[in-house]
Amino acid sequence: MTDDVDRNRRHFLTVATAVTGGAGIALASIPFISSLKPSARAEAQGAPVEVAVGSLEPGEMIRVLWRGRLVFVLRRSEEMLSRLSLVSKYLDDPNSSNADQQPNFAVNEFRSRKPEILVVEGSCTHLGCAPLEQFEVGPAADWYGGFFCPCHGSKFDLSGRVYKGVPAPTNLRVPPYRFIQDDVIMIGVDSGAA
Numbered sequence: 361m362t363d364d365v366d367r368n369r370r371h372f373l374t375v376a377t378a379v380t381g382g383a384g385i386a387l388a389s390i391p392f393i394s395s396l397k398p399s400a401r402a403e404a405q406g407a408p409v410e411v412a413v414g415s416l417e418p419g420e421m422i423r424v425l426w427r428g429r430l431v432f433v434l435r436r437s438e439e440m441l442s443r444l445s446l447v448s449k450y451l452d453d454p455n456s457s458n459a460d461q462q463p464n465f466a467v468n469e470f471r472s473r474k475p476e477i478l479v480v481e482g483s484c485t486h487l488g489c490a491p492l493e494q495f496e497v498g499p500a501a502d503w504y505g506g507f508f509c510p511c512h513g514s515k516f517d518l519s520g521r522v523y524k525g526v527p528a529p530t531n532l533r534v535p536p537y538r539f540i541q542d543d544v545i546m547i548g549v550d551s552g553a554a
């Protein structure tokens with residue numbers, strides 16, 4: 361078991377090294393979404409945050425802040441969604457049984473209101489590092505794309521579900537949110553319309 365974890369960790373450290381530069385570029389080149397409302401001051405106080413997702417391409421992810429927390433908003437392609445059932449045997453909580461990690465609406469394979477739009481907190485459930493996106497399949501046989509935490513090697517799938525045998529004890533947390541328009545979500549509330 362330990363050997364397996366170490367081997368996986370070494371593999372992903374290699375992958376992470378390869379993608380860290382790219383991730384840095386992505387962070388620098390993808391500005392925090394410009395349509396954040398209300399004001400930054402209100403946001404800092406914990407007000408809900410609006411995020412426009414209409415311009416997100418399949419496979420594209422943006423990062424926003426809500427209550428000072430990093431939140432990933434990813435538009436998954438049909439092909440990415442098709443991998444979710446393939447990876448479930450490697451996961452510790454594939455059915456989102458831990459009620460603390462998502463609102464009721466996200467207790468499904470997609471862990472989301474709309475299958476294509478994933479909204480998860482970008483905070484590893486081990487010690488809080490920000491996981492890196494690694495959306496491609498492989499080269500490890502059990503890797504179907506998702507998020508890798510380089511701090512201690514935790515792995516999460518494309519729905520933020522944690523792998524077995526890693527330090528992180530739970531799935532990534534899904535914050536409360538709802539769609540206030542077809543292509544606009546509000547993070548911080550989950551009552552009312554879908």
Ligand code: FES
Pocket residue numbers: 484485486487488489509510511512513514527528
């Ligand atoms: S903080 Fe992510 S694995 Fe430790």
